[in-house]
Amino acid sequence: MAQSQTTFVNKKLEFSDNTKEKYDLVDLLRSEAELMGKGTFGSSYKAELENGNIVFVKRLKDCCLVQEDFSKKIQELAKLSDHHSLLPLRAYYYSKDEKLLVFDYMPMSLASLLHKNGVAKKSQLTWEVRTKIAYGVARGLEFLHSQGPGICHGNIRSSNVLLTNSFDAHLSDQGLFGLFMPNTMLIVLNVGYQAPEVGYAYDVSQKSDVYSFGVLLLELLTGKAPLDAVGKHKGIDLPSWVRIMFQERPIMDVFDKSMLENYKNFGDQTVQLLQLAICCTFKNPNKRPSMVAVTDQIKRTCSFKS
Incomplete structure (x- = not known):
């Protein structure tokens, strides 16, 4: 995901309450990223962090919400993911040009x-x-x-x-x-x-x-x-x-x-x-x-x- 680092200056990941493991945006940007597909809401990537952990990242497209509304919606989504048959939302990133959602990786x-x-x-x-x-x-x-x-x-x-x-x-x-x-x-x-x-x-x-x-x-x-x-x-x-x-x-x-x-x-x-x-x-x-x-x-x- 290194190709877009210029749009991620001085920002950090925000983690949901159900996330124990913490990593930062730099770890995510340094990861080996593999494009998994392009879907309804954006592109999805498999990202392998330097510590060996793997996460699933969705890069949203055409999302125009302001940060306050986006953060509120994200908290709602995190609560809706609180079931073992739903993919849990672990973290997110917001800037004017980039919006990322981070989930557990499934093979x-x-x-x-x-x-x-x-x-x-x-x-x-x-x-x-x-x-x-x-x-x-x-x-x-x-x-x-x-x-x-x-x-x-x-x-x-x-x-x-x-x-x-x-x-x-x-x-x-x-x-x-x-x-x-x-x-x-x-x-x-x-x-x-x-x-x-x-x-x-x-x-x-x-x-x-x-x-x-x-x-x-x-x-x-x-x-x-x-x-x-x-x-x-x-x-x-x-x-x-x-x-x-x-x-x-x-x-x-x-x-x-x-x-x-x-x-x-x-x-x-x-x-x-x-x-x-x-x-x-x-x-x-x-x-x-x-x-x-x-x-x-x-x-x-x-x-x-x-």
Whole structure:
């Protein structure tokens, strides 16, 4: 990240209350940084500090909030991240020209495992792993929604589902659209996960989160990428594709072929979760279940204890 050091003069990182390890901005700027991707809110980097620790840094674009409003929003985001299925916000940096968010680093994303790393990596996504990921994301969203009727994630997609080496899911980007109010018309959400009623970022809601989670669940079940999830104009309209397949083909043809061996042992579970995903992606928001009901259904279907 050394290329932008001139914009970081005489400034320091601000840490959230849940951060024990401390480092300074100089440590971050001296780190070996690897570009991980460019998303809705900016570019993401893997940064390896000189002490060997690795952090995940998001460099925001087009964020016009003044420092006081930005800091207030950041404190709200830190509280919203206080759940083991959400990626915790550890620190931030603010200047007129640069805004950075620092998170824990996770070695994998669900998108990369499903769509980018070939059969060898995808084979790790057994039925047990897929349901573990789905349940983890659902619990994180349930927690977010419990914080108030106006609280939602707003940008659920498989590239924002980050995973540990043991496949514990941590949902990232929760609530970041709040840092871009009121100019959220500049934010382009991913059409493949976007609920029909959502036109702009300020239209997102808990019900649109449920729709996006339903698409994510279909992605886990089918192994197919939603529209624009892995590149512009690539992928398919998953909810429509699944409904057409239901009418025209055997149900086995819907599921990811790499997990068909699991079907003999988990056939009832796969069908029940497919039906749940379809309910989540109803076009009418009022017909979609709540995340409380979704989480409970996954828990009961797959016999999770907590």
